[in-house]
Every structure is written in structure tokens, then in C-alpha cells.
Amino acid sequence: MTLLQTIILGIVQGLTEFIPVSSSAHLVITPFVFGWQIPDQEAFIFDVIVQLGTLLAVIVYFWRDIVKIIRSVSIGVVRRQPFFDASARLGWLIILATFPAGVIGLLLKDQVEAAFTSVPATSIFLLITALLLLLAERKGRRNRSLEQLSWKDALWIGFFQAAAIFPGISRSGATISGGLFRDVERPAAARFSFLMSLPIMLLAGVSASADLITSGQVARQAPTLAAGFLTSALVGYLSIHWLLSYLNKRSLRWFAVYCLLMGSFMLALAGIQSRKSSPASFLPAEATPQPVRVALSPSLSHYAERISGCSEAYPDLAVFIDVIPLSQVHMSQFDLVVSFGMPPLEIPFLYPVGEETLRILVNAELPVDDITQEALNGIFSGSVQSWSEVQPAIEPAQAIRVLQYPAESDLSSAFIESLQLDGEYPDRALIVPTPQAMLEGLSQTPGSIGYLPGSVDIGNHAVKYLKITGDFEQKLRRSVLVGSNREPEGSLKNLIGCLQQS
Template sequence: MSLLQAILLGIIQGLTEFLPISSSAHLVIAPFLLNWQLDPQITFTFDVLVQNGTLVAVVIYFWKDLWAILRAFVLGLIHRQPFTDPDSRLGWFILLASLPAGILGISIKPLVEAAFNSILATGLFLGVTAVLLLVAEWLGRRNRPLESIRWLDALVMGFFQALAIFPGISRSGATISGGMLCNLNRRAAARFSFLMSVPIMLAAGGLETLDALKVPGSTHFLLPILAGFIAAAITGYLAIHWLLGYLQKHPLRWFAIYCLVAGGLTIAVYFLRG
């Protein structure tokens, strides 16, 4: 993997992790469409470690919120009033939302790994993302702020997050759709989507990083990995800021159209190449 390829993939990861168009799909599709002949083991190691760059982005962007949530959460446990403070409740809701994806990810890991090796499945799952976005726009009333979120909303968004363990189903797209179907407004759904990504990204990133570092020769590619990590962190931060502003006044349908086009193009190229 060249330095230029690493930076490009890092930018793709940073942008598509938070925009509702599936980062996992783009990391699978981009090398396929560009006909890059990359070592699968090195690509896996790179993808896993660079995804941690987007974790850094979301932590930096929401640092004040995360600190307030963590502080209130700990104080609530100390004073045995875990649900009194709104920030403490939000912390519990974030943990609740993380459970479905964690359980499903562990129970069907081989199936998920097989899907990551299938260009056809990735293209089809992009279509699923498009459907989720369109249904959320169609059915969601979008009249509730973040302060009104309840445990059931968090659980619903958690189940939508669990769908995103497959490549092509956008984590942010699925969870924002889930929030909108609970009638949260777009910005509130997106904000909680980003906050609830932290525990699952932290757990998955830590476990997968340990596995990735066991791949022979992975330490020989530290420069491309570092370049991709930095690119993902910077573009991820910018993507969060842009999307939160965009969703104040604009719908998700353009992202749905993009997913349909990208998925269709991927499937077409797959069959044309035989």
C-alpha cells in the first residue's frame, strides 16, 4: 500500500464514517473500483487501525458533552441516584444502545467477516441503507429534541446500530433513521448517534486492533497507517461538523440516492468483471 493510497482511504474512512453512506462499504468498494491489488491481510490491518482515527474525531468534537456525561454518570453511582441528572441518564442510554450491536457482533462474527469479503453483498447492503433513510424521512415526525430521549428510543437506535455490523449498512445512517422513526428531529438523532458510537467503536477498535497487530508484517506499514489515521481523524471531525449543520434544514434523501447509485454501480461492475 502506497502513502497516497493510505491517505485516500483515510479520507474516505473519515468522511463516510459519519455521513450516512457506510464507511465499511467504501473501504471495500474503493480498492475494487480502482482495481488496486492490495494484500488482504494488510488491508484488514489498515482498515481496523484507521477506523480508530474516526473515534478520535468524535471524542474531540464531543469532548465537553462526553466529559459532562461521564462526570454525571460517576457521581450518580456514587450518590446512588443514577437517573436523576439528565447527563447521567444520557450515559445509561448510550450504554443501553451499545448492547444490541455488541451481542450481535459476537454471535455472528463469521457471517460478518464473510460479508466483508463479498463485493456483491456490500453493494446490496448499500441499498438497505437507502431504504432505511427514505423510510425514516417518510414516517418520522421529527418533532422531539435530544432532551426528550427515553430508554426505549436508545434501545431502538441500538438495534438499528446492530444492523450496521454488515458492510454497506451505514452505522450513522441506520441509527439516525432509528432516532427519526422515534420522532427525534434530524439533528437530535444525529447527535445521539455520534455519542452512542463511542463505546462500540472503543470496544470494537480495541479488540480488532489487538488482532490486527498479530498479522505478520503489520509493523512494516506504520507510515501508511499513521497517514491514514491522521487523514481519517481530520476528515471525520469536519464531517461531523458539516452533517450536524446540514441536518438542521435538509433531508436525508440525497444520501439515500447516493447509496442507491453507489450500490448499483458496484453491482454492475462486479458482474461486468465476471
């Protein structure tokens, strides 16, 4: 993303997060209107950052209320009088109003993610927001204050907040409307709307930030992300102040009109563009290839060619392969994960596409051709440090240099598990990131020993395999697994079938 894009989208987020016209809709619509092609990974990171910016705006604007509520709730808990004053009571009502969105958000997560990529769906939800605002203005008597809210009111408004998980249904518009339907005054409904947004925004921010930090991609975009964060925070603060003043004397009807016009316009525009992309004949239009993001463990980087070969048979799929440590993978960003053995992730659907056996290799100049499991245990635990301890005939004594993969590597995990080691590496172990780096290291390091999947081509590298006496090689065998968060269908299912047969 460019600096200009982040500033524009930061302004859009700050304005529309609190003004009842749906920020999520405008974050979908704005790139669509400008024709921006923003990669999914960058869009995910940006959305997290600007949401944190608007969260900061709420905290700064309402910091006195927040401190007062937290203090009163805490005192009430200590005294065992949870509703001893108005602020404590308000705090518990906010907590109650948070539950529906949290529960429904988890249940409808997949449907929500699909809606975020659809301009027509977002446009329809904008029309629903317009209808909500108009009905709330018509039906609400607006004669109750914030202090008169009951637990039924809070739960009712909470369900309106839950509806806003879909892009196009404004969170502030839905929750303010929910308050108006319960006859709450406009300014009081808006104030409760903003305060009740804090827990859900905070939880979502913490969860997304955890994914963001482990993705390892923030530093590269730091300057542009900082611009988006600051812009959304500043504009968000000003938007809160403006809307609270506006609602003291004016209704929500103009926001309803805006949502009605914008939703209708975008629905028409999406329809026009869809027709333009279709040929002017009765032949079916060529479908846009479905993007498929594949996370490939570095230990299986040589499988990239195999995956690409299978994908060529399915032109309706656009396969993008990322060679990435599985410890950095988040299934929300990938369609498939390919791992050596069981991946370190909770993946509901796993399919074996082959088997690999780890092979032991040494530097080619080492006069050793076979080795026992006991010797391997000693070498990789660090208790055996010289090749003369393995074969006394080797003179002069030559130091053993162990080459190992990073601790989080699936190859390392499988090897340590097979040897039943405690996971500690020898003090002088050399860490290499990939099988290719392992080959290079073994070739260049006298007295070195390591391992890699048996299907890796060693080419002309100065290495050789060691034969392991006994049946230990069976313990070094693992399935190569393809995992998916959803049950694959259509060409994606066929792609996995191709990998199983190739």
C-alpha cells in the first residue's frame, strides 16, 4: 500500500467508524471505486492498524467515563454490591451488551469473511442500515436517559451490535437504532453505543494484533501503517465529538438517506461492471480464477514444483505458494498448508499426499558409512563430540559438527521426537533454515552431520548418506500432509487429489 492510500483509508475509517454509515462498507467500497488492488495480507494488516487507531480515539475521548466505570465496577465487586452506583451499573450493562456480538461473531465467522470480499453484499447491508435508521427514528419516542437503561435494553442493543459484524451494517448506526427502538434519547443512545464498542474493539484488536505480530510483516510497512493509524485516530476523535453534538438537535434521517443512495449506487455500479466483464454473447463468461494461498513448510520447499505442476491442470485456480515457517502461519490467511508430519496448528481437515523418510548425511570426506541409533542419540544430544567415539579407527580424533534446523521446524520436531531427545541442541550446533542450506553446510563443514527429507536431490554436493543399523529408519518416516480450514470442494479438492497421485 502507498502512503496516499493509507491516509485516504485512514480518513475513511476515522469518519465512518462512528458516523452511522458503516466503516467496513467504505473500506470495501473505496478500493473498489479507485481500482486499487491491495493484497489480502496487506489489507489484513492495515485493517488491524486503523481499527486500533479508532479504538484509541474512543479511549482518549471517553477516558474520564472509562476510569470512572472501571473504578466503580471494581469497588462494587470488592463490596459485593455490583450496582452500588450509576457508573458501576453502566459498566455491567456494557459487559452484558458485548456478549451477543462475541458469540454470534464466532458462529458466523466464515460467512462474515466471505461478505467482506463482496461489493454487492456490502451494498445490500448498507440498504439494511438505511432501513434501520429510518425505522428507529419513526418508532422511537426518545424519552429515556442513559441512567434508565435496564438489562433488557442492554441485551437488545447488544444484538443490534452483533448484526453489525457484516460489512455494510453500521455498528454505531445499528446500536444507536437499537437504543432508539427502546425509546432512549439520541445523545444517550450514541454515548452508550460508543462506550459499548470498547470491549468488542479491544478484544478484536488484541486477537488481531497477536496475529499481526507473529506474521512478521509489520516492520516493512511501518511508515505507511503509522500514517494510517494516526489519521484514523485523529479523524475518529473529531467524528465522535461532531456526532454527539449533531444528535443533540438533529435526527438520523440524513444518514439513512446517504446509506440508501450509496448502497443503491454501489449495487448498480457492481452490476454494470459485472455486465461489462461478460462477453456480449450467450456464451458463459470466463470465470476469474479463484486465488489459492498455499503455505509451504521450508522443509518441503522442493514440493513447490510439484504443487505448481498440479495447479496447471486447473485453470480456474490461481495458486500462490509462500514458503514460510509454519510457526508464522495463520489459517485465516491461507487456503492450504503443506507440512512434514502433523503441523503445529489446529487444522480440521488434513490429507496425506505422500511420505518422507529423514535421511542422515555427513560430509563426504568423513570415513564413516553406517551408524547406530545409540550413536545418533549421543551426537544430537551433545554427549558424543568426536568421531573417534563413534568409530575408534578414525584418527586423529575429529570433532563432530552438528547441523540442525530451527527448533520450531517440523523437520526438527520430527527428528527430536524420533530420537526421544529433550529438545536441547548441542552447544556448538549450527542452525540452518532449509534442506538446501543443510546440503551447503554439510558440503563445506568437515566432520559435519545432519539430515533432510529423502526426496531432496543432493546433486553434486560433497555429502553422503549414512546407513542406520537396525530398524530406526522406520521411526524417521512421516506423512506429508495438506491441511485446510474448510472441507475442499471442486477444483481445490481435485488439486489435493493430484498431489496424492503425483
